[in-house]
Each structure stands twice: as structure tokens, then as C-alpha cells.
Amino acid sequence: xxxxxxxxxxxxxxxxxxxxxxxxxxSGHVSLFWYQQALGQGPEFLxxxxxxxxxxxxxxxxxxxxxxxxxxxxxxxxxxxxxxxDSAVYLCASSQILGQANTxxxxxxxxxxxxxx
Amino acid sequence: xxxxxxxQPGMFVQEKEAVTLxxxxxxxxxxxxxxxxxxxxxxxxxxxxxxxxxDQQNATEGRYSLNFQKARKSANLVISASQLGDSAMxxxxxxxxxxSGANSKLTFGKGITLSVRP
Numbered sequence: 001x002x003x004x005x006x007x008x009x010x011x012x013x014x015x016x017x018x019x020x021x022x023x024x025x026x027s028g029h030v031s032l033f034w035y036q037q038a039l040g041q042g043p044e045f046l047x048x049x050x051x052x053x054x055x056x057x058x059x060x061x062x063x064x065x066x067x068x069x070x071x072x073x074x075x076x077x078x079x080x081x082x083x084x085x086d087s088a089v090y091l092c093a094s095s096q097i098l099g100q101a102n103t104x105x106x107x108x109x110x111x112x113x114x115x116x117x
Numbered sequence: 118x119x120x121x122x123x124x125q126p127g128m129f130v131q132e133k134e135a136v137t138l139x140x141x142x143x144x145x146x147x148x149x150x151x152x153x154x155x156x157x158x159x160x161x162x163x164x165x166x167x168x169x170x171x172d173q174q175n176a177t178e179g180r181y182s183l184n185f186q187k188a189r190k191s192a193n194l195v196i197s198a199s200q201l202g203d204s205a206m207x208x209x210x211x212x213x214x215x216x217s218g219a220n221s222k223l224t225f226g227k228g229i230t231l232s233v234r235p
Contacts, residue, residue: 042226
């Protein structure tokens with residue numbers, strides 16, 4: 001597809017379960033970002049990849065959160081032993097590298113809504 | 118300190134009128150970029166407009182314009198001729214350390230809800 005694709009769109013997990021959220025970025029976009037958005041709030045940065053390299057993971061809230069992008073394309077965000085406070089929409093975004101011809105704006109997927117019971 | 122501040126809790130505007138959504142930012146980096154995104158109730162984040170810190174002119178994109186006041190560190194979004202479809206959450210965001218050939222995260226504000234009345 002032409003846009004950023006995320007799956008699943010909705011996920012309900014019992015507390016303590018592990019979940020995996022997938023992101024398929026726009027073809028050719030080397031940068032990939034994960035954000036967490038709580039209800040009524042702005043997106044909060046989690047982590048950033050350039051190709052397969054995870055260059056910034058300063059936003060990951062705990063060691064239960066792990067992200068990977070092994071071949072520099074599709075990325076997976078894994079949350080282990082989910083807690084109720086993990087309930088949020090997880091947004092994936094991709095972008096081109098900044099250059100004179102572009103602003104490096106982020107193109108977002110529709111998000112994965114996680115509900116932890 | 119908050120990097121991006123959006124203090125208006127909710128805004129109402131009559132259809133066809135103009136509205137200004139406020140955004141102030143905080144950075145010591147001389148090279149930064151400012152973005153506005155729209156998020157309708159469907160949840161998708163839609164890029165609206167961009168302003169670079171070194172841009173001499175205020176950015177415009179169709180009905181959207183950015184009132185960039187660098188000394189005051191404000192980057193207010195102006196929407197002209199509001200339409201019912203403009204009802205959404207609006208987020209201001211900033212990228213610091215803007216370097217050609219590189220990339221870095223956007224930091225978002227808490228957002229403003231805009232409701233357009235018919």
C-alpha cells in the first residue's frame with residue numbers, strides 16, 4: 001500500500017500477557033518512529049530507527065517495551081507482561097531523511113489500540 | 118520545561134470564519150522545525166504545515182498559515198474559512214537538531230480541540 005500500515009488495529013490483552021504490534025512503513029522511508037498516545041493526549045515518543053539501527057530509545061517507559069526493525073523495513077513493538085497503564089493507541093510513523101527537498105514530516109499509520117484488562 | 122505548550126482546552130468557531138490555534142515552544146537549538154498535525158475522530162494524524170527556524174517567511178498551505186514569531190517562540194496556526202470537516206484535534210510539534218541528511222523525533226504538544234459550528 002501507499003501509506004503506513006499497522007496491525008492489529010485493535011488488541012485486547014489480559015494483564016500479564018505479551019503483545020506484538022506490527023508496522024509496515026512507506027516504501028523507501030528509512031526513518032521509522034513509534035509513539036504512544038493516551039486518550040485525549042498528544043503522542044509521546046517511544047523510539048526511532050534509521051534503517052535497522054535503533055538510534056533513539058529514550059522514550060521507552062520500561063524494559064518491558066522492546067522494538068526491532070531487523071531488515072530496515074517492517075518494525076515490531078513488543079510489550080511484555082502488559083499492565084493496565086499500557087492501554088493506549090500505539091502510532092507508527094515513517095519519514096524520509098531530511099533534505100533540501102523535504103521537511104522530514106512524519107507519515108502516520110492509523111494506530112494500534114491496545115486495551116489491557 | 119514543556120517543549121511544546123498548547124493551553125487552549127477547546128476552541129469553537131463559526132463555519133466560514135477564521136480561527137487561530139496557539140502554540141509556544143521552548144528550545145535552545147538554533148536549528149529546529151515546527152509542524153502542525155490534525156487528528157480527526159477517526160484517529161489518523163494528518164500533516165498540515167511546516168515552518169523551519171531559518172525560514173524568512175511564514176509558511177502557508179491552502180487555508181492554513183503559520184504565524185511564526187521567533188522572538189516570542191510562538192507558532193500559531195491560522196485556519197481561514199473554517200469548514201465543518203475542520204473539527205478535530207490539532208497538535209503542534211517540534212523537531213530539534215535539524216540537520217540535512219539526518220533525522221530525529223518530533224515532540225508533540227497536548228493538542229487543542231477545534232469544533233466548527235454550522
